[in-house]
Amino acid sequence: MTHSRDNVEIAAEDIKLPPYNPYNSPVPVMDMENVPIRQMRDPFVMKSNFISYAAHASWQQEILAAAERARKYIHKYLGGLVETDNEGAEILVVASGTAVSQSREAVALARQEGIDAGLIRIKSLRPFPTEEIKEMTKKAKAVIIPEFNRVGCCAGRLNQ
Structure with a gap:
């Protein structure tokens, strides 16, 4: 349940x-x-x-x-390995799989409210685009990683 x-x-x-x-x-x-x-x-x-x-x-x-x-x-x-939308944004959402659709919608809603938001879509988990994501997110003020399972998948790999 x-x-x-x-x-x-x-x-x-x-x-x-x-x-x-x-x-x-x-x-x-x-x-x-x-x-x-x-x-x-x-x-x-x-x-x-x-x-x-x-x-x-x-x-x-x-x-x-x-x-x-x-x-x-x-x-x-x-x-x-990745696809970006407004890569230089202050707030970046990094998502893969089913979380991408909701993330796109969240970014669009944030932009409507004047928030500088962007999306990084991960196309491949193996190989994982660690260096690419680190480079794309290094100037962001906030990085959001929506995940629909109990432990998450991406956050642990970004810390490596």
């Missing part, structure tokens, strides 16, 4: 299910760390395994390398 904007009715205490206890479950606990089932389903996501961590790290390095190799094609076919 975390995405509901309407009021919700909470169920009465006497009809709620008891808290989940994996050891009372009809299916045995199979999380690689609890006895009696230390079964290996996918060795590359097992905990406490150096080889798994090394394999995962090498996959991540290859993903980042492949993304960097794709950079020239993104420039060729998409015209760059």
Whole structure:
């Protein structure tokens, strides 16, 4: 119910299910760390395994390398990693995906009220346009990053 904007009715205490206890479950606990089932389903996501961590790290390095190799094609076919509207504005909205439409509307409304606002649309998350965004936002007085998930995606990458 975390995405509901309407009021919700909470169920009465006497009809709620008891808290989940994996050891009372009809299916045995199979999380690689609890006895009696230390079964290996996918060795590359097992905990406490150096080889798994090394394999995962090498996959991540290859993903980042492949993304960097794709950079020239993104420039060729998409015209760059970002698209801007009023790039030199005092207030910049940096958005990607579904947040771009609402951000465009917000920038237009802000301009109607005399606010100097602009938009930076991120076209690619891999490779992420870190340097491009840093360059475009360095003179802005405020940078707004609208994000529709719990932890956000862009803010962490800009701090790198």
